[in-house]
Amino acid sequence: MSKLVPAIRSGDVLMPALGFGTWQLENGTAVPLVEKALAVGYRHIDTAQIYGNERDVGAGIRNSGVKRDEIFLTTKVWIDKFHDGDLQRSAEKSLEKLGVDHVDLLLLHWPKPEAPLAETLKALNEVQSRGLTRAIGLSNFPSALLEEAAKLSEAPIANDQVEYHPYLSIKTLKAKADALGVSITAWSPLAQGKVAQDPVLVEIGRAHGKTPGQVTLRWIIQQGIIAIPRTKNPARIEENFDILDFALSDDEMTRIHALARPDGRLGDWLDKAYAWDAE
Numbered sequence: 001m002s003k004l005v006p007a008i009r010s011g012d013v014l015m016p017a018l019g020f021g022t023w024q025l026e027n028g029t030a031v032p033l034v035e036k037a038l039a040v041g042y043r044h045i046d047t048a049q050i051y052g053n054e055r056d057v058g059a060g061i062r063n064s065g066v067k068r069d070e071i072f073l074t075t076k077v078w079i080d081k082f083h084d085g086d087l088q089r090s091a092e093k094s095l096e097k098l099g100v101d102h103v104d105l106l107l108l109h110w111p112k113p114e115a116p117l118a119e120t121l122k123a124l125n126e127v128q129s130r131g132l133t134r135a136i137g138l139s140n141f142p143s144a145l146l147e148e149a150a151k152l153s154e155a156p157i158a159n160d161q162v163e164y165h166p167y168l169s170i171k172t173l174k175a176k177a178d179a180l181g182v183s184i185t186a187w188s189p190l191a192q193g194k195v196a197q198d199p200v201l202v203e204i205g206r207a208h209g210k211t212p213g214q215v216t217l218r219w220i221i222q223q224g225i226i227a228i229p230r231t232k233n234p235a236r237i238e239e240n241f242d243i244l245d246f247a248l249s250d251d252e253m254t255r256i257h258a259l260a261r262p263d264g265r266l267g268d269w270l271d272k273a274y275a276w277d278a279e
């Protein structure tokens with residue numbers, strides 16, 4: 001079986017289906033971990049202004065020796081920079097910290113009603129037309145808000161990055177995203193480590209000689225969804241990448257989908273002006 005990471009169509013660009021997440025990798029810790037991830041074969045790195053590690057991520061990329069144009073690099077604009085002018089300046093600052101002349105994807109981190117979405121998207125479009133990012137997208141936008149953003153944006157919305165793991169269904173959002181040509185990235189794909197103890201995932205893993213984490217990541221990318229697991233453990237960087245040599249059966253996929261539950265959401269920081277899709 002191919003060991004190549006699948007590429008996922010995202011608006012006008014292709015994104016590697018497996019990336020390395022860097023939330024909470026602070027105070028220099030991201031430097032060797034990003035370097036390790038690139039050595040293992042990851043070609044997609046996820047950071048954000050609010051993670052406070054853009055300089056470290058940039059250093060890790062440079063230390064790795066992997067060419068910049070072989071890496072898909074995402075960062076996210078924090079919610080206090082959504083007004084025209086602030087957004088553009090924050091994107092310039094991100095590039096300066098990362099030490100790159102462009103990112104591949106620039107996301108709005110969480111929807112916020114304070115700045116009109118039309119104003120924020122116009123600013124985001126301007127950043128893209130200036131070549132500071134190859135693609136633009138969203139994060140934590142439920143389906144109705146994704147549709148509204150897609151209508152307001154001149155350039156295609158490439159991606160919506162949302163919480164997704166076996167304990168949560170995103171059926172409604174995935175259908176809407178597919179119809180709009182928007183890819184989905186799963187954040188907290190391992191349910192922040194909770195999948196490791198799940199008896200169903202343990203059992204399925206045993207049949208394939210894989211860990212519950214590997215089964216979960218395979219389940220995500222087998223749906224055409226991008227996964228960005230995070231770990232500070234170098235051995236797990238390898239473990240989480242080693243998911244390209246096996247496939248889950250339809251029955252196994254269904255069993256994992258059945259783990260979704262109403263209280264499965266881990267990060268409920270959505271502004272009260274909006275609502276999540278029911279499923």
Ligand SMILES: NC(=O)c1ccc[n+]([C@@H]2O[C@H](COP(=O)([O-])OP(=O)(O)OC[C@H]3O[C@@H](n4cnc5c(N)ncnc54)[C@H](OP(=O)(O)O)[C@@H]3O)[C@@H](O)[C@H]2O)c1
Pocket residue numbers: 020021022023024046047109139140161162186187188189190191192193194196211213214228229230231232233236239240267
């Ligand atoms: N857009 C957003 O609003 C948003 C929100 C949250 C996260 N994110 C992005 O998504 C990335 C991933 O999400 P996340 O960091 O919340 O959670 P995650 O990747 O689901 O889980 C990370 C946790 O799982 C553990 N872990 C890693 N690999 C494992 C494995 N194979 N088996 C068992 N446990 C494992 C890690 O512990 P060790 O470090 O000890 O291995 C860590 O505690 C973030 O880093 C960030 O880039 C985006």
